[in-house]
Amino acid sequence: GDSVTQMEGPVTLSEEAFLTINCTYTATGYPSLFWYVQYPGEGLQLLLKATKADDKGSNKGFEATYRKETTSFHLEKGSVQVSDSAVYFCALVLGGKLTFGQGTILTVHP
Amino acid sequence: EADIYQTPRYLVIGTGKKITLECSQTMGHDKMYWYQQDPGMELHLIHYSYGVNSTEKGDLSSESTVSRIRTEHFPLTLESARPSHTSQYLCASSVGRLAGGYEQYFGPGTRLTVT
Numbered sequence: 001g002d003s004v005t006q007m008e009g010p011v012t013l014s015e016e017a018f019l020t021i022n023c024t025y026t027a028t029g030y031p032s033l034f035w036y037v038q039y040p041g042e043g044l045q046l047l048l049k050a051t052k053a054d055d056k057g058s059n060k061g062f063e064a065t066y067r068k069e070t071t072s073f074h075l076e077k078g079s080v081q082v083s084d085s086a087v088y089f090c091a092l093v094l095g096g097k098l099t100f101g102q103g104t105i106l107t108v109h110p
Numbered sequence: 111e112a113d114i115y116q117t118p119r120y121l122v123i124g125t126g127k128k129i130t131l132e133c134s135q136t137m138g139h140d141k142m143y144w145y146q147q148d149p150g151m152e153l154h155l156i157h158y159s160y161g162v163n164s165t166e167k168g169d170l171s172s173e174s175t176v177s178r179i180r181t182e183h184f185p186l187t188l189e190s191a192r193p194s195h196t197s198q199y200l201c202a203s204s205v206g207r208l209a210g211g212y213e214q215y216f217g218p219g220t221r222l223t224v225t
Contacts, residue, residue, distance in 0.1 A: 042218055
């Protein structure tokens with residue numbers, strides 16, 4: 001079946017550091033890819049998305065590029081802030097079904 | 111901004127009680143979902159609905175039941191709560207009747223504790 005594998009956390013960074021959270025997927029078809037973020041005590045919010053190969057999703061300084069050849073959708077941010085501390089989920093949608101990765105905890109220290 | 115609501119946000123209840131977790135959305139979405147999120151953060155789909163009077167079980171077996179009598183409302187019921195039901199429950203909705211790459215919009219969640 002379809003699956004998403006994320007870089008294991010937790011990830012701890014200092015403010016203004018560069019962030020990469022790796023995400024790879026396995027799918028029987030051609031999925032759409034998403035990054036969701038969950039702040040403490042809240043539900044999931046869509047952070048960015050890409051629907052076809054080479055698409056780059058971006059939002060709030062975060063970026064991810066849909067790489068079909070490597071089946072990857074790595075999340076990056078050039079300079080993280082304390083307010084970016086949250087849990088990040090990579091996900092794919094195929095056939096109307098959403099499949100999540102296991103989540104990566106990010107903690108950013110001042 | 112997504113308009114999907116869950117009540118209550120927090121619930122502490124004794125074993126054996128019947129509970130209903132409410133979920134409503136004002137976006138007119140056909141598809142709605144319930145996820146259970148364990149302490150390790152992983153999300154598991156427990157129920158989904160593709161429209162009124164349509165409900166299906168998800169990937170994770172659950173003793174809960176759901177109903178979809180109105181498009182905007184998708185409540186989840188536990189007839190007899192047990193400590194093993196302690197978890198975070200997230201409701202979501204999405205557009206589209208056909209298979210497609212539509213994102214899901216999530217409510218704030220209900221954190222259930224069964225003592």
